[in-house]
Amino acid sequence: MKIAIIGAGNIGTAMAALICNSGAEVTVVARGARLQAIAEGGLALDDRGTRHDARPKATEALSEVQDAVFLCVKSQQLGAALDTNRAGIGPETLVIPMVNGLPFWFFLPDARPVPHTDPEGILARLLRPEQVLGAVLLMTVSMDETGVALSTNTPTLSLAPVAPGADGAKVDALIESLNAGGVVTDLSDDIRAKVLVKLMANVTTNPLSALVGCTLEEIGQRDDLCALAFAVADEFRAWAKADLGRDLPPNPWLRELLLDAGPFATSMLQDARAGRTLELDAIARAAMTLAEDQGQPMRCLAAIVHALDIATTLPLDGTACAAALSDLTSLTSLERTPS
Numbered sequence: 001m002k003i004a005i006i007g008a009g010n011i012g013t014a015m016a017a018l019i020c021n022s023g024a025e026v027t028v029v030a031r032g033a034r035l036q037a038i039a040e041g042g043l044a045l046d047d048r049g050t051r052h053d054a055r056p057k058a059t060e061a062l063s064e065v066q067d068a069v070f071l072c073v074k075s076q077q078l079g080a081a082l083d084t085n086r087a088g089i090g091p092e093t094l095v096i097p098m099v100n101g102l103p104f105w106f107f108l109p110d111a112r113p114v115p116h117t118d119p120e121g122i123l124a125r126l127l128r129p130e131q132v133l134g135a136v137l138l139m140t141v142s143m144d145e146t147g148v149a150l151s152t153n154t155p156t157l158s159l160a161p162v163a164p165g166a167d168g169a170k171v172d173a174l175i176e177s178l179n180a181g182g183v184v185t186d187l188s189d190d191i192r193a194k195v196l197v198k199l200m201a202n203v204t205t206n207p208l209s210a211l212v213g214c215t216l217e218e219i220g221q222r223d224d225l226c227a228l229a230f231a232v233a234d235e236f237r238a239w240a241k242a243d244l245g246r247d248l249p250p251n252p253w254l255r256e257l258l259l260d261a262g263p264f265a266t267s268m269l270q271d272a273r274a275g276r277t278l279e280l281d282a283i284a285r286a287a288m289t290l291a292e293d294q295g296q297p298m299r300c301l302a303a304i305v306h307a308l309d310i311a312t313t314l315p316l317d318g319t320a321c322a323a324a325l326s327d328l329t330s331l332t333s334l335e336r337t338p339s
């Protein structure tokens, strides 16, 4: 199989290093110094002490049609990444956006749009719903200063066509390649349920972690942070039930997950520390807007997003952090006090 990975950050590097083990012909799309480094020295993943070194092809843009293309960029970068690589994506190419957040395809094949996820309409224009595979990746990856991806758990991936009419044989062949490379992959019969559970974990932790500079474990351990995460979870769960008829796991499940995750800096905290754009549109604003449209605004999440929007540096330092936490905590206690 010809498999391309667009984006050679945390997830793209980890995926490329593993898929190269499978015998597939792998091409990585990167840019700038990262492209040069991969072209010259390959790339590597260190999975809890086991190292996977790989020498995929490296290019600035795809020029040959692929069997499958993994989009390993941030959600707000999907449109531009697709556009630049149009030559590698034919009508039969499977396209797998490996992003967190509420995905642009969530309501397909219905026409209902997911706000904030395809602002320029590029994804809708360039992709046929039948060629898109929804993906939920459970993996924690960061990168060391030499460009080696570091992961702390076995990558587990769920995939599923987002609309009827997908090429089932090609999907099966892709799943076989992924498993052969060491990405534990299944074909999900309810990918949207998995998206919502993963998003509940991200929406409750990523923005908060970027604001106050805490790891997942710290959110689980500190009562003040955990209360805020739970307040967002309550809002998100209420929207998912009212709008989508979906039940999501309860708060004790969330706390267990956070404590089990250990001292991991979320991808949004990594972005905050590096001064990069935060992935708030897909992870927070999409669901916030849908909930607002339903007359059920997510006030606590909106307050965290507002605090991120007005911050001059992120994560917040000592005094600013204490003030923001005090404001947020008073908001959640007001919400929980019956009038």
Ligand SMILES: NC(=O)C1=CN([C@@H]2O[C@H](COP(=O)(O)OP(=O)(O)OC[C@H]3O[C@@H](n4cnc5c(N)ncnc54)[C@H](OP(=O)(O)O)[C@@H]3O)[C@@H](O)[C@H]2O)C=CC1
Binding pocket: 006, 007, 008, 009, 010, 011, 012, 029, 030, 031, 032, 034, 072, 073, 074, 075, 077, 080, 081, 082, 084, 098, 099, 100, 137, 138, 139, 140, 141, 142, 266, 267, 279
């Ligand atoms: N890290 C994690 O543990 C997890 C992350 N995720 C999700 O996975 C997705 C990817 O995250 P992550 O890997 O951490 O993000 P990174 O920011 O580490 O990687 C994104 C990479 O894509 C590159 N890129 C962006 N646009 C293009 C383009 N047009 N052409 C080529 N390269 C491009 C960026 O390059 P440049 O630096 O040049 O901009 C960067 O190297 C996100 O949605 C994230 O939320 C999901 C599960 C876990």
Ligand SMILES: CC(C)(CO)C(=O)C(=O)O
Binding pocket: 100, 139, 140, 141, 201, 202, 205, 206, 216, 265, 266, 267, 268
């Ligand atoms: C690994 C995990 C679940 C941590 O929140 C994540 O998806 C992220 O960092 O974006």
